[in-house]
Amino acid sequence: MPLFGKKDETKVDFSRLPQHVAIIMDGNGRWAKGRGLPRTAGHAVGAETFRTIATYCREIGIRYLTVYAFSTENWKRPMEEVSAIMGLLKKYLMEAIADMEKEKVRFCFFGDLSPLTPELRRLCIETQERSAGYAGCQVNICLNYGGRDEILRAARSFAAQCMVGEKTPEALTEEVFSGYLWSAGVPDPDLVIRPSGEERISNFLLWQSAYAEFYFTDVNWPDFSKEELRKALSAYQSRSRRFGGI
């Protein structure tokens, strides 16, 4: 269909991509409810969407992708739903391990893995360790993650080192503090995407997204496609990032 002067909102300059894209994968429940399906069906399709988007990010050359898979607050959900999400993660990770050699994707987990089942925890740690040397694309999965929890843990670790004389408070800079977060060594996200019409940060990458550009869309996560990602990238490229300057 000719566009006749209408801006193509999916047009992306692939030579100017954000280095790090972060996504709050929201709207799985509403997507399912709208189709008369159980919420878990939304998570299952959401997991497929994650695979599609992660693959596309790798193909076009996005260096870091961070996704919010399970928050510190998500334990409040019914047990069946929590188990379904954990089951999907397990399935995905087992498949990812099989693909890893081929794709050279590095996986990292941000969050406290200790409340997970020993099997899932082992799978996460194994995936992270086995892919640690891969430099293709880095996928960070936020699991039992909360931004405030992350900042508190970092503050506690630094304070504990001060108590034993290993560090002094004066040594604490923004850069040093970043090194105490789950995301140590990963550049801050350039673009944070939240689908499903919600326009909140919901405890996601609170420290890291200080200068991120935000992109919101009404599309629910299971319907989020490569085209939707291109819209987000195109919107990002139309912004002027000044980082507090003019």
Ligand code: FPP
């Ligand atoms: C938010 O939608 C989504 C979640 C809490 C779970 C996300 C999990 C997956 C996509 C599956 C596993 C992930 C990977 C990385 C394989 P919601 O349930 O809050 O939706 P609602 O707001 O419409 O209720």
